[in-house]
Amino acid sequence: MPPHASTVRSATTPALVIGAGPTGLSAAYHLGEDAVLLEQCDRVGGWCRSVEDHGFTFDYAGHIMFSQDPYVHEMYAMLLGDNVHWQDREAWIYSKQVYTRYPFQGALYGLPADVITECIVGAIEARFGPLAPARVPAEPDAGSDYSGPDRRGMFEPLLHGHGGGSKLAYIGVERRRPKLGKGAPRNFEEFIYKVWGAGIAKHFAIPYNRKLWAVPLEEMETSWLGGRVPLPNLEEMIEGALSPAAKPMGPNARFGYPLRGGFQALMDGFLPHLGDRLRLSTRVARIAPRRHRATLDDGSTVDYDYLISTMPLPALVDIVDGAPEEIVAAAAALRHVSVRCVNLGIGREALTDKHWIYYPEDTVFHRIFVQGNASPHTNAPGGFGLICEITYSDAKPLPCDGDALIRRCIDDCRRVGLVREDDPVWAANQVDLPVAYVVYDHERAANVQRIRDWLQQHDIALAGRYAEWEYYNSDHAFIAGRNAARRVRELRQSEYMGFPRAASLSSR
Numbered sequence: 001m002p003p004h005a006s007t008v009r010s011a012t013t014p015a016l017v018i019g020a021g022p023t024g025l026s027a028a029y030h031l032g033e034d035a036v037l038l039e040q041c042d043r044v045g046g047w048c049r050s051v052e053d054h055g056f057t058f059d060y061a062g063h064i065m066f067s068q069d070p071y072v073h074e075m076y077a078m079l080l081g082d083n084v085h086w087q088d089r090e091a092w093i094y095s096k097q098v099y100t101r102y103p104f105q106g107a108l109y110g111l112p113a114d115v116i117t118e119c120i121v122g123a124i125e126a127r128f129g130p131l132a133p134a135r136v137p138a139e140p141d142a143g144s145d146y147s148g149p150d151r152r153g154m155f156e157p158l159l160h161g162h163g164g165g166s167k168l169a170y171i172g173v174e175r176r177r178p179k180l181g182k183g184a185p186r187n188f189e190e191f192i193y194k195v196w197g198a199g200i201a202k203h204f205a206i207p208y209n210r211k212l213w214a215v216p217l218e219e220m221e222t223s224w225l226g227g228r229v230p231l232p233n234l235e236e237m238i239e240g241a242l243s244p245a246a247k248p249m250g251p252n253a254r255f256g257y258p259l260r261g262g263f264q265a266l267m268d269g270f271l272p273h274l275g276d277r278l279r280l281s282t283r284v285a286r287i288a289p290r291r292h293r294a295t296l297d298d299g300s301t302v303d304y305d306y307l308i309s310t311m312p313l314p315a316l317v318d319i320v321d322g323a324p325e326e327i328v329a330a331a332a333a334l335r336h337v338s339v340r341c342v343n344l345g346i347g348r349e350a351l352t353d354k355h356w357i358y359y360p361e362d363t364v365f366h367r368i369f370v371q372g373n374a375s376p377h378t379n380a381p382g383g384f385g386l387i388c389e390i391t392y393s394d395a396k397p398l399p400c401d402g403d404a405l406i407r408r409c410i411d412d413c414r415r416v417g418l419v420r421e422d423d424p425v426w427a428a429n430q431v432d433l434p435v436a437y438v439v440y441d442h443e444r445a446a447n448v449q450r451i452r453d454w455l456q457q458h459d460i461a462l463a464g465r466y467a468e469w470e471y472y473n474s475d476h477a478f479i480a481g482r483n484a485a486r487r488v489r490e491l492r493q494s495e496y497m498g499f500p501r502a503a504s505l506s507s508r
């Protein structure tokens with residue numbers, strides 16, 4: 001096992017890496033002997049960790065492996081060896097008391113006829129303008145002028161639903177149809193109406209996304225949607241309404257998962273490669289950027305040439321000495337959504353054959369990750385694991401907490417027919433992800449850039465989902481860690497050669 005904080009004394013290192021989530025693990029792995037990796041928890045993995053309870057293994061929210069990048073697949077192979085299995089994705093939506101395949105707009109079959117009609121008419125109108133002005137409230141500028149970011153008709157998979165919602169009271173309530181501007185959508189809400197149309201907006205995209213995100217959707221921009229969002233193709237949409245949708249195609253139509261040990265096993269795969277460069281239970285408490293010195297929570301210090309931070313950006317700015325006011329303000333303006341997971345170990349096998357289910361309606365959770373189907377080895381014998389995911393924020397607080405929240409999830413699981421009245425609950429626990437989804441509001445990019453530029457002057461590089469305040473999955477995290485390590489190496493190399501800086505710490 002790697003050493004703990006008690007063995008840490010004042011030290012120096014060419015590269016200090018904060019945080020042993022997938023980004024920091026990857027950075028330290030690629031830096032080799034040149035790095036010291038500090039992690040505040042007693043285990044590696046960040047939000048890619050898993051917990052055990054009564055023979056069940058649960059991840060910190062549902063996690064799967066998928067990537068188109070050969071490098072990432074090499075990493076999977078190195079980290080897991082043969083402890084992995086690949087499956088066809090079964091992603092579903094439960095609404096109007098029926099299951100439809102994900103994505104909603106490509107698989108309307110089974111929904112009530114009037115819902116299907118509204119969705120198809122809405123998609124046609126989004127593209128060509130109002131069919132019959134008398135039938136649908138007139139919106140002369142409603143989107144037909146926008147050809148969309150890509151209308152090739154692919155159904156890109158969207159794993160982590162994403163969407164938004166302020167107060168719970170928003171859910172299922174059609175507040176209003178926004179007045180749409182000309183041209184490209186100015187915000188996420190406009191995107192939904194202009195690209196998917198009013199029917200899909202009403203029956204899935206608006207309620208689901210309001211439930212997931214804790215801000216009004218017009219406060220979000222859309223750069224994060226690229227490649228993650230299923231765009232409608234009218235022919236496919238009609239096909240999917242007339243007959244059951246076929247099995248999914250596309251980049252994550254198949255996904256991987258560790259056979260044993262939960263998602264944690266992927267992270268633990270780094271341990272043999274890190275040796276004593278990893279220090280667990282060691283929190284970086286302060287950073288003196290001019291001195292290039294980190295002070296740890298036990299009072300010891302580490303002097304570094306370069307620092308790679310993977311900790312959440314606002315928390316980093318908080319511990320850096322002497323951050324100018326505008327940097328502090330930029331960090332304070334970054335918004336996020338938290339996730340509470342209620343993990344249930346049910347005393348019955350094979351509750352469903354699905355891998356995850358989106359719930360746009362009135363359940364407390366917006367998604368259930370069917371942990372028991374990610375790998376059968378995550379189940380206690382005879383049991384089956386479910387993760388109920390609930391987003392929350394100041395604008396959308398949890399409706400209740402503790403045992404009451406667990407009770408609410410069990411009741412909702414019964415109400416939607418996933419769990420039977422007589423099913424015993426063998427395990428029930430909660431894990432919290434205080435910073436889970438970064439919110440792409442209109443100021444995010446400029447604020448992140450401002451902070452990044454300032455930190456870079458002090459040889460501090462940002463890498464990873466929460467350091468860069470980007471919508472990364474663990475595959476992107478592996479790449480971000482590798483790239484940060486490369487940049488540090490290049491800088492050290494050019495300094496050693498006496499050259500002026502050949503590279504910038506920024507990935508941009």
Ligand SMILES: Cc1cc2nc3c(=O)[nH]c(=O)nc-3n(C[C@H](O)[C@H](O)[C@H](O)COP(=O)(O)OP(=O)(O)OC[C@H]3O[C@@H](n4cnc5c(N)ncnc54)[C@H](O)[C@@H]3O)c2cc1C
Binds near residue numbers: 063
């Ligand atoms: C709900 C949800 C579902 C997801 N599903 C998937 C999925 O299916 N597939 C997928 O690939 N990805 C998924 N992700 C994304 C994945 O979890 C993240 O991309 C990944 O965890 C980010 O890795 P990271 O290393 O950048 O940050 P983190 O995982 O947050 O790691 C940062 C580490 O820094 C440590 N740290 C913080 N402050 C300090 C300090 N002061 N001193 C020392 N250590 C510190 C933390 O303890 C943590 O271990 C999901 C994320 C969420 C929230």
